[in-house]
Amino acid sequence: MANSVMVQHLFKLGGFYKAPDGKLYKVVVSDVFNIRLFEIADGNMTGPMIKIRYDDDFAKSLVEAE
Amino acid sequence: MAEKVTHSICVGGPIAIHTVDGVIRRVRPIVFDRNDPPGWVIKARGHEFTPNRKAQPAFIALTEKNRAYSYDRIRYPMIREDFAETPDGQNRNTQNRGKSGYRRATWDEALDLVVREVKRLQEKYGKETVTACTGSHHSWGLVGYKLSAFARFFRMLGYTEIKDNPDSWEGFTWGAPHTYGYYWRLGGTEAFDLLEDALQNVETMIMWSHDPDTTRGGYAGNESTMWRHWLDDLGVAFIYIDPYNNFSSVKQADKWFGPRPGTDAALCEGIAHVWLTEGTYDKEYIAKHAHRFDEWADYILGNGADRLPKTPKWAEGETGIPAADIKALARRWASTKTMGGSGLRGGFGGVCRTANGTEFARLMVQLFAMQGMGKPGQNIWVGTTGAPMDYGFWFGGYSDPLSQIANQPIADVTAVNSVTQKLYRPNVPDAILDGHYEWYGEGFCGGGIDLEFTENIYPKPGCSKVHMFWRYGGTFMGTMLDTNKWIKMYQSPELEFVVNQDIHFHGEARFADVILPACSNLERYDIGELCNSGNGGYQSHSQTGNSWQVVVFQDKAIEPLWESRSDYWIFSQVAARLGWGDKYTEGRTELDWCKRFWEKSDLCSRISWEEFTEKGYYVAGVPENWERHPGFRWFAEGFPCDTPNHKPFQEEGKLGTFTGKFEFVSESLLYWAPHDEARTPIATYKHSWEGHHSIKAKKYPFHLITPHPRFDYHTQHNSSTPWIWEIPENRRYIDGNPYLVARIHPKKAEEKGIADGDMILLFNERGSVLCVARVTYRVEENTIHAYGSSGIYNPVEPGTASMDIGGCVNVLSPGRLMGDMVPGMAPNSTLLDVCKYDGEMPRTQYFEYKLDKVAKEADPDAETCVEIIEGHGFEKIQAKVKSALAGKVAI
Numbered sequence: 001m002a003n004s005v006m007v008q009h010l011f012k013l014g015g016f017y018k019a020p021d022g023k024l025y026k027v028v029v030s031d032v033f034n035i036r037l038f039e040i041a042d043g044n045m046t047g048p049m050i051k052i053r054y055d056d057d058f059a060k061s062l063v064e065a066e
Numbered sequence: 067m068a069e070k071v072t073h074s075i076c077v078g079g080p081i082a083i084h085t086v087d088g089v090i091r092r093v094r095p096i097v098f099d100r101n102d103p104p105g106w107v108i109k110a111r112g113h114e115f116t117p118n119r120k121a122q123p124a125f126i127a128l129t130e131k132n133r134a135y136s137y138d139r140i141r142y143p144m145i146r147e148d149f150a151e152t153p154d155g156q157n158r159n160t161q162n163r164g165k166s167g168y169r170r171a172t173w174d175e176a177l178d179l180v181v182r183e184v185k186r187l188q189e190k191y192g193k194e195t196v197t198a199c200t201g202s203h204h205s206w207g208l209v210g211y212k213l214s215a216f217a218r219f220f221r222m223l224g225y226t227e228i229k230d231n232p233d234s235w236e237g238f239t240w241g242a243p244h245t246y247g248y249y250w251r252l253g254g255t256e257a258f259d260l261l262e263d264a265l266q267n268v269e270t271m272i273m274w275s276h277d278p279d280t281t282r283g284g285y286a287g288n289e290s291t292m293w294r295h296w297l298d299d300l301g302v303a304f305i306y307i308d309p310y311n312n313f314s315s316v317k318q319a320d321k322w323f324g325p326r327p328g329t330d331a332a333l334c335e336g337i338a339h340v341w342l343t344e345g346t347y348d349k350e351y352i353a354k355h356a357h358r359f360d361e362w363a364d365y366i367l368g369n370g371a372d373r374l375p376k377t378p379k380w381a382e383g384e385t386g387i388p389a390a391d392i393k394a395l396a397r398r399w400a401s402t403k404t405m406g407g408s409g410l411r412g413g414f415g416g417v418c419r420t421a422n423g424t425e426f427a428r429l430m431v432q433l434f435a436m437q438g439m440g441k442p443g444q445n446i447w448v449g450t451t452g453a454p455m456d457y458g459f460w461f462g463g464y465s466d467p468l469s470q471i472a473n474q475p476i477a478d479v480t481a482v483n484s485v486t487q488k489l490y491r492p493n494v495p496d497a498i499l500d501g502h503y504e505w506y507g508e509g510f511c512g513g514g515i516d517l518e519f520t521e522n523i524y525p526k527p528g529c530s531k532v533h534m535f536w537r538y539g540g541t542f543m544g545t546m547l548d549t550n551k552w553i554k555m556y557q558s559p560e561l562e563f564v565v566n567q568d569i570h571f572h573g574e575a576r577f578a579d580v581i582l583p584a585c586s587n588l589e590r591y592d593i594g595e596l597c598n599s600g601n602g603g604y605q606s607h608s609q610t611g612n613s614w615q616v617v618v619f620q621d622k623a624i625e626p627l628w629e630s631r632s633d634y635w636i637f638s639q640v641a642a643r644l645g646w647g648d649k650y651t652e653g654r655t656e657l658d659w660c661k662r663f664w665e666k667s668d669l670c671s672r673i674s675w676e677e678f679t680e681k682g683y684y685v686a687g688v689p690e691n692w693e694r695h696p697g698f699r700w701f702a703e704g705f706p707c708d709t710p711n712h713k714p715f716q717e718e719g720k721l722g723t724f725t726g727k728f729e730f731v732s733e734s735l736l737y738w739a740p741h742d743e744a745r746t747p748i749a750t751y752k753h754s755w756e757g758h759h760s761i762k763a764k765k766y767p768f769h770l771i772t773p774h775p776r777f778d779y780h781t782q783h784n785s786s787t788p789w790i791w792e793i794p795e796n797r798r799y800i801d802g803n804p805y806l807v808a809r810i811h812p813k814k815a816e817e818k819g820i821a822d823g824d825m826i827l828l829f830n831e832r833g834s835v836l837c838v839a840r841v842t843y844r845v846e847e848n849t850i851h852a853y854g855s856s857g858i859y860n861p862v863e864p865g866t867a868s869m870d871i872g873g874c875v876n877v878l879s880p881g882r883l884m885g886d887m888v889p890g891m892a893p894n895s896t897l898l899d900v901c902k903y904d905g906e907m908p909r910t911q912y913f914e915y916k917l918d919k920v921a922k923e924a925d926p927d928a929e930t931c932v933e934i935i936e937g938h939g940f941e942k943i944q945a946k947v948k949s950a951l952a953g954k955v956a957i
Contacts, residue, residue: 008707008710008712009706009712009717013712028468028602029460029468029601029602030712031457031601031709031710031711031712032457032693032695032708032709032710032712033457033458033693033710034457034458034460036460038475044474044478044479045474045475046475048665048666048670049460049475049666049667049668051458051460051668051671
């Protein structure tokens with residue numbers, strides 16, 4: 001068996017997540033290798049693509065948004 | 067003499083272009099320098115394998131110079147000579163489309179006319195009256211691709227979208243998901259890290275209707291050719307199954323089987339019979355992973371409704387392959403670690419494009435399941451994908467919604483089409499001519515298996531019919547079905563206005579009222595990565611078909627030739643005239659858009675924009691100890707999916723079928739289409755509606771197979787690159803016309819009095835094509851082999867369905883789809899007859915006269931098409947380019 005924890009099982013592709021500072025992010029890539037986000041401002045994707053590992057503190061702080 | 071080197075990706079691969087004084091002198095592969103990362107190393111069976119340190123384009127990419135300065139470049143905007151801009155759209159001499167000549171127009175004149183017609187038609191009928199369609203991959207690059215510049219324009223305009231069919235691998239899309247899911251990969255399997263698995267474990271490769279040396283190049287260059295040589299060197303046995311002993315086979319096969327076309331599913335059943343009767347399949351795997359296997363086994367063994375055992379002897383009667391050979395094949399497959407398959411990512415085998423294509427694809431999956439698919443050395447894998455890749459590096463591919471200028475985040479505002487009416491590409495002529503068409507399916511159907519069963523009606527209730535067609539790139543005369551009906555469509559007054567936007571004067575351009583000349587890849591800016599369809603698009607991570615992941619800044623090598631312009635410029639100009647130019651461009655030039663792809667991907671964290679554009683490319687290396695996640699291993703070994711193919715049910719180790727298992731009786735078909743005769747719940751071999759059991763076979767005894775071409779990619783090169791005509795296996799240039807080679811077995815050739823090199827006529831009730839005979843034992847006895855996708859369509863009488871001399875064999879294929887509920891095309895279910903052609907050789911003027919006339923009007927000293935084909939005109943073009951650059955004359 002390969003990885004026991006797989007990123008795609010933790011973050012929903014296309015899902016929205018909120019960071020502690022209130023910023024909203026959309027997950028645009030979520031697979032075994034990557035999670036990638038764009039910040040959402042005024043309903044639009046803005047800024048550069050953000051790449052994080054599932055075990056980063058930042059990733060752990062994300063809460064699924066409605 | 068100022069020489070500069072720029073880079074680009076063309077159909078066929080990444081290239082470096084040497085330009086001297088504004089003229090392209092040389093095109094070559096990109097060779098990596100010492101600053102580029104080392105290649106991956108695979109250790110297997112005491113050897114180490116690593117790729118050559120260069121990108122490996124296919125030969126067609128290396129002909130880009132010839133293609134750029136081609137004789138059939140559309141040099142100026144043109145308007146059909148007898149086009150009448152009547153206020154009501156009637157009496158426009160539409161019956162003369164294809165016959166009429168053209169006059170040169172200025173860009174303003176042509177664009178103003180297009181805009182007046184768009185406004186008139188949309189005001190009269192509604193937005194849906196405009197439809198538009200692209201060829202497949204007529205150029206490369208994320209800005210210019212059809213899902214970018216084209217899609218952004220038409221979505222903002224509002225139009226009837228034409229849904230593509232998966233014309234290269236139909237059977238897998240419409241069949242395989244009902245056996246193992248993977249609809250999100252359009253029926254294809256996952257090949258992650260299977261190159262290493264194969265090098266370490268495989269003993270036998272089954273290359274079924276698979277010619278990777280031929281069909282892989284246009285999409286992925288020759289990147290994987292070396293891998294298959296490595297397997298050869300390791301002593302892996304290669305078995306090729308194809309009615310044509312294809313170019314990969316003659317080089318590599320330990321054994322070639324040539325089944326009668328359209329009978330491959332019978333061969334699958336014969337193999338299964340051997341395994342079932344001899345007990346040589348993975349019973350434990352099947353017990354755990356298969357659904358309703360016993361019912362299917364009963365059918366194979368003769369205990370089903372038809373009471374017919376599918377013995378090798380029975381299969382021999384259908385396929386023509388001796389029963390002893392079928393047994394030997396089955397035993398070899400069962401007793402060795404075997405990989406193989408057909409029709410996917412590189413194979414694009416014709417067997418998937420027959421009336422039986424879905425059933426073959428499902429049986430293929432079932433056979434690999436019976437041998438433990440996903441275990442080491444046991445998988446669907448055909449030697450063209452699955453190389454190590456840095457999965458941590460993300461750069462967009464062309465079908466990824468994140469990588470299109472039509473969408474956020476590349477664009478500030480996503481373009482949305484306000485029209486919901488649709489058409490279906492293979493049947494556009496039927497819909498236009500009949501005024502009514504119904505079909506099932508949503509084109510590629512990657513969003514869900516249920517999408518295969520959506521019912522569509524044209525015109526959609528409440529919508530108007532289509533009266534304007536904007537064709538963009540390539541020609542469907544050489545890729546769609548029964549293509550003489552496209553002529554009838556173009557000549558119908560139902561189409562009040564037709565625009566064609568292309569680089570070359572392909573077979574379809576000459577049916578337009580207005581022709582807009584686009585420039586080639588080498589004359590504009592773009593950015594792209596070879597073989598990357600997008601990790602969120604079709605068949606994710608297709609870049610594993612490359613040895614190297616190379617992102618290229620597609621620099622402008624030369625200025626647009628003559629009065630051609632980039633597609634983006636053309637769409638921007640029309641949008642501006644329609645009043646929403648700024649919304650379309652968002653104030654960006656093509657170079658600005660290129661930079662957006664850089665800054666919205668990982669590229670910006672790896673290399674600066676300045677360094678990237680200066681160097682021209684970036685190679686993403688593979689970490690030394692890259693993570694391995696072999697395709698399907700998770701399923702075979704029963705843990706949650708660990709490949710980048712995630713679906714929620716895969717967390718539980720399940721497939722994408724209703725039951726999560728290999729369905730030998732398809733529950734999805736029982737649910738949605740239980741009475742479908744073409745695609746039954748149990749996959750079975752069925753007699754083709756146009757095959758050797760048909761009554762029609764008495765009149766037309768030969769099967770035509772028209773595989774994806776060896777000397778072209780779709781319709782892009784053969785028409786425009788006379789260099790390629792010099793290949794004797796491709797075409798023969800006689801009296802100014804390049805005739806296509808068609809292959810026939812010596813026994814049948816003798817019966818027909820045909821000698822090698824004779825002119826022969828392929829014909830049936832749908833049309834006729836004049837070809838050059840190649841008499842060869844490489845073709846199955848009942849088969850005529852002629853490559854499809856001719857960009858040249860050249861009927862002796864222009865604008866009619868008369869004998870074609872351009873090699874456009876798609877005029878012979880049936881217009882019928884695979885089944886009433888299976889909207890796949892089946893050009894390899896074509897019956898025809900052949901005879902030696904003793905008639906007068908056509909001495910007619912070819913289509914070039916139309917181009918010559920316009921060129922001479924613009925410049926009395928212009929070189930003619932024939933002068934360019936034969937080389938004399940090329941130097942004149944070069945001289946004019948140089949003098950234009952010096953500001954002396956306009957070109």
